[in-house]
Structures are given as structure tokens and as C-alpha cells.
Amino acid sequence: MKYALVVFPSKKLQDLVNSYRKRYDPHYALIPPHITLKAAFEASENQAETFTAQLKEIAKKYNPFLLKVTKVKSFEPVSNTIYFKVEPTPELEGLFADFRDHLPGDPPPYPFVPHITIGQKLSKEEHADIYRQLEMVGIEHKEMVNRFHLLYQLENETWTVYETFHLGKD
């Protein structure tokens, strides 16, 4: 079974991101807008029981934090993905490192660049056009994050939430 760990931002930010994703992201229907903390990894349901307990402990180590979205960026030339850049925080980086070090799955092939995807799998021309346009519109958004979610993937490639974890002490 495939699992992943994400932060879902507020409805307000999700609605804004979806207004772009609807046109520019073929994964639009598979998962709501999110910040990936650990990308899809394979684990059994038994393993999941163990790491769910670990996730509870990891969540306690980090306090709720301010999420700042400050600009539109692109992963070009690595990929044609356009995204809202999320300012790194000690909490985001700590969660990322803990998940990488303590959960099943291979370590990620790229350094951690926290982001919310707004467009991907675009042609070279589309990418250039849309990126220029969105860069001009820009983004400036702040909100508190106090939770993350463990998801699993269904056969149709959509994601279902298995569990919510709250940052900080209960």
C-alpha cells in the first residue's frame, strides 16, 4: 500500500490553488492542494500501525508554526512544475528529516523544497506562458499550521486520509 504525509493548507489557500490547478495540473482530481512532507512510499498495513505510533511522537516534538507563501516559482529545468514557494521553517524541515530518517521508503532524491504545486506536466510553451503570467500575479499569504495528515492511495490513484496528527503537546 502506498502512503504519503502532507499538510493541507486552509480552505482559502486551497481554493486559490485549485483555481489554477483546475487548468494546469493533471493531478487536480487526485488530491487536494497540499505541501508534501514525505512523498509516496510503500509500506504494509502492519508497518503502518507501527509508524503511526512514531508519527504521534514526532508530531509532539514540533509546535504549530506560521506558514508563509511568498512567491511563484518553477522547478525548471528539473521539471515543468510551477508552484507556490513555502518559506522553510524549522518545523517543516524537522518533520521532513524525521520522516526521512524514521519511516520506510527510500530517502528523497532531491533536497527539500517546501511548496504547493499549482501546475505540472505542462508543455514547454505552456510552462513559459503560464509561469510568466503567474509570476506577475504573485502570491502573499500567511497562516498557522497545526496538523499534518497520513494518506494512502487507492487503485484509481486518488488519496484518502488515514489519520490526522496535531503538532505540539495534546
Place this chain on the structure above:
Amino acid sequence: MKYALVVFPSKKLQDLVNSYRKRYDPHYALIPPHITLKAAFEASENQAETFTAQLKEIAKKYNPFLLKVTKVKSFEPVSNTIYFKVEPTPELEGLFADFRDHLPGDPPPYPFVPHITIGQKLSKEEHADIYRQLEMVGIEHKEMVNRFHLLYQLENETWTVYETFHLGKD
């Protein structure tokens, strides 16, 4: 903001249900297969903070329970919805009644018939055809349920999970 309360069954059952919904349910892309415990209701984010605490208390009152799916049924003539009938249990009925009595929103206009929708908004002919076919295939499934989820709806009508609640004592 619109909220709702649901149980997501196991991946196995969701995959089976989606194999039908893909063709027969126009809501297929909006939400994973689920049992509705409280249908969409309007509440403010402030209200949500209050009733989230209440939901935690309600969840503690009920133990994990065995979910049994035993037949294919239809809500005809009330609607053309075809569903997997879920056997009522004291836990499902208790949760339904507590949500109805303690959360915002109007009481539901119909009695509680726990179910997982597999097709809806079908034409009269489609409904008759598909219902006959699925009734013959039938369904026989059991699994433990130990959690429910609070969701909210985005502007594009898809649903995001806000929080997971575990049945029984922590």
C-alpha cells in the same frame, strides 16, 4: 463553510466501490467512497473549533465495531441511488444520533440508512439495468471500523479531511 462527517472504509472496499462509481457516480471525483454519518452542514470556523472538542468526547463513547456490508440496494423511488447496504450497529446509530442532536445543521429529512453509494443520478433505464446486474453480483464484506473523519468542502465541491477521531478511549 460546509462540513460533513463520514467513515472511510478500508482501501480494499474503497477500491471495489470505486470500480462501480467510476462509471455510475458523478460524485466519483469529489470524495472517496464513504458512509455518511452527518451530511453537509453549514458552520463557521469558530463553531468548528467548539464542535471538534465535542466530537472528541462523542468518539470516546463508542468502541470500534464490525462493519458488515451484506447487499446491494436502491433508494428507489425516493432517488435513483444504488448502494451497498451497511448493517446498522449501535455504534453507527449512536454516532448518527449524537451528531444530529449536538452539532449545527438541520436534522436530516430521512431516517438513517447507513450505506455506501455506488451509483447515483442515473436515468430510469440505467438505474434498472445496473441495479439488476449488481444485485446479482451481490456483496459480502466485513471489517473493523475504529475512526471517523470530519471533512470540509472546497469551492470546487471536493472534500478535504480536517480531522480524524478515534472510537473508544485513547
